[in-house]
Amino acid sequence: MLTIMLLAYRSRLLGMSEPSVIILIPTGLNTYLIQFKKTLINNKWELMLPEYKSDAAYWLIWELKRIQSIMKNLKKSDVLYDIGTEDGDMSALFATKCKIHLFEPAPPPWPIIKQTWEANNLPKPDGYFVGFASNKTNLNPILNDVQGKDKDGWPQCAYEEGEVGHFRHLSQQTDSTPQIKIDDYIQNHGVPTVLNIDAEGSEFEILKGAQGCLITSKPLVFVSVHPEFMYEGFKQFMTELFEYMKALGYKYDLLAVDHELHTVFYHPGGRRYET
Secondary structure (H helix, E strand, O other): OOHHHHHHHHHOOOOOOOOOOEEEEEEEEEEEEEEEEEEOOOOOOOEEHHHHOOHHHHHOOOOHHHHHHHHHHHOOOOOOEEEOOOOOHHHHHHHHOOEEEEEEEOOOOHHHHHHHHHHOOOOOOOEOOOOOEEOOOOOOOOOHHHHEEEEEOOHHHOOOOOOOOOOOHHHHHHOOEEEEEHHHHHHHHHHEEEEEEOOOOOOOHHHHHHHHHHHHHOEEEEEEOOOOHHHHHHOOOOOHHHHHHOOOOOOEOOOOOOOOEEEEEEOOOOOOOOO
């Protein structure tokens, strides 16, 4: 949190001219300042992002084809499950297009996610899960915020002290960490028309936990495939994931290859995919 405070203070000292807004985040006995600044994503979409992230030049080219494809395909009527929300920047962009459910296992980013939503005047997410989407459901009632332990439409951890740069990997967690199959989450939250999965190697586990949804609803599925993390964490090969989706009747389009394989899976009898 100290880093965020210093960055916000630095931006004011420099007299930044970009449109910005300062958000106060109460956390216990302290109040922290985060300055949000208008940021151009892929040289096309404007979004208010925390100042400590908005200056990064990579927003002009970051995962260009993946983001362009998602934004092109999202419709107002869609319900997007965003799995691997992290700090919520791209999730906020997608939320400008449709209804969205957020899945992020690490509690520290949630205050940043909430404030990003408010800085962009977005409606509250239609659902959330503070835990892992997985191939099994293991709900810890103390840690699990999906069971109605929310505060004004957000999990309790969104009102606590926030930090950035926190990542959790499913392969490194114990059974005490909340996990849920997409097929089980759907029972209380409705069916997605689009899945967006960026989960640092657990993407195959997530898709296996969504098998019922993939068979019956045939949503459009964007996946950032991490072959190295898949093998390191689960001894799985990328080809297994592609064969699994093929067996369910899905075809795929490889959007780009950089630090991961950005792929979209689409079913001829399901949600339409626009190239």
